[in-house]
Amino acid sequence: MCVRCKVWQVDERRGYFFVNASSFVAVVGDASLGVARRRGERGRRTVVMKEEETAWTYVFDLDGTLYPIANGYERACRTRVFEFMVKHCPGVETVEEARSVWSGAFRRYNQTLRALRSLGFDGFDEEEYWAYTRSDAKEALAPVESTRAFVESLRGKKYVFTNCHEKQAKEALVALGLSDCFDGVFGAGDMGAVCKPEPAAFDALFSRFDVRDPSRCVFFEDSLKNLRTANRSFDMVTVLIASDTLTEEIDARAASRRLNAAADAADDDDDDPTAFVDAIVRGGELTIESFSRASFKPTERAVEACADALRGASCT
Numbered sequence: 001m002c003v004r005c006k007v008w009q010v011d012e013r014r015g016y017f018f019v020n021a022s023s024f025v026a027v028v029g030d031a032s033l034g035v036a037r038r039r040g041e042r043g044r045r046t047v048v049m050k051e052e053e054t055a056w057t058y059v060f061d062l063d064g065t066l067y068p069i070a071n072g073y074e075r076a077c078r079t080r081v082f083e084f085m086v087k088h089c090p091g092v093e094t095v096e097e098a099r100s101v102w103s104g105a106f107r108r109y110n111q112t113l114r115a116l117r118s119l120g121f122d123g124f125d126e127e128e129y130w131a132y133t134r135s136d137a138k139e140a141l142a143p144v145e146s147t148r149a150f151v152e153s154l155r156g157k158k159y160v161f162t163n164c165h166e167k168q169a170k171e172a173l174v175a176l177g178l179s180d181c182f183d184g185v186f187g188a189g190d191m192g193a194v195c196k197p198e199p200a201a202f203d204a205l206f207s208r209f210d211v212r213d214p215s216r217c218v219f220f221e222d223s224l225k226n227l228r229t230a231n232r233s234f235d236m237v238t239v240l241i242a243s244d245t246l247t248e249e250i251d252a253r254a255a256s257r258r259l260n261a262a263a264d265a266a267d268d269d270d271d272d273p274t275a276f277v278d279a280i281v282r283g284g285e286l287t288i289e290s291f292s293r294a295s296f297k298p299t300e301r302a303v304e305a306c307a308d309a310l311r312g313a314s315c316t
């Protein structure tokens, strides 16, 4: 058998093999090698699973996922957004006004640039906006070896999926010492007119990197909104990095309920807003150790998808 292939549960007595859930299978020696079959099917003789067909794909958000939101960089970027608005958005005179204008629009669009455009602020250059608001990654971010170890422990394609522009995202990855860990970075410039959590942004990601089966993708995120789309629209495995982002979103959800805001009320279909996620990493930092202590579940498929990281935890 090819060392790059794996065999699951061969039952020679019955002449069947059984393939684990959601895997693609092929029959050794059969001309149909590589042809996908649906989960639960049986076949004769030995079964192999080609690695490239069964591997997991890992998708990472940037801010609050590949570095802790508590380090203050994202908050500093937000402050610079308000300064930028005072300078470039007519009618916005103070940072406090900017914060007030921004908060409602951001909650709706989940990306500041889109929020500002939606408010009719279009008299500034996008490159200038990104360069100003994300200007000091080198000073604010530093390599975190434990996060790098987690990312490196996972075998499979890895992508960064962020509402930040990809140019500044790549600069941040350099500062974090992670620039060589990923197979691609997909950011605001790539997404064009859409952004997370819109399903169209996910479709664009999958199309760019030829991801054919989103249910074999694990999505690491600190925003529940983005994870909700990943779960509901694409059946991705979802890992929540619980931090102040979650607290903010839950507070905003509660405020929205109080105000009976129709736009957000549509998302409030369960009492526990985190009930759908496959794993919750506490402490705001994604490491082998924090993932191994992931609370609430993790679900069976989250364990399978991140088995390499969990093996690393058991060895330490």
Ligand SMILES: [Mg+2]
Pocket (backbone or CB within 6 Å): 061, 062, 063, 064, 065, 221, 222, 223
């Ligand atoms: Mg984030």
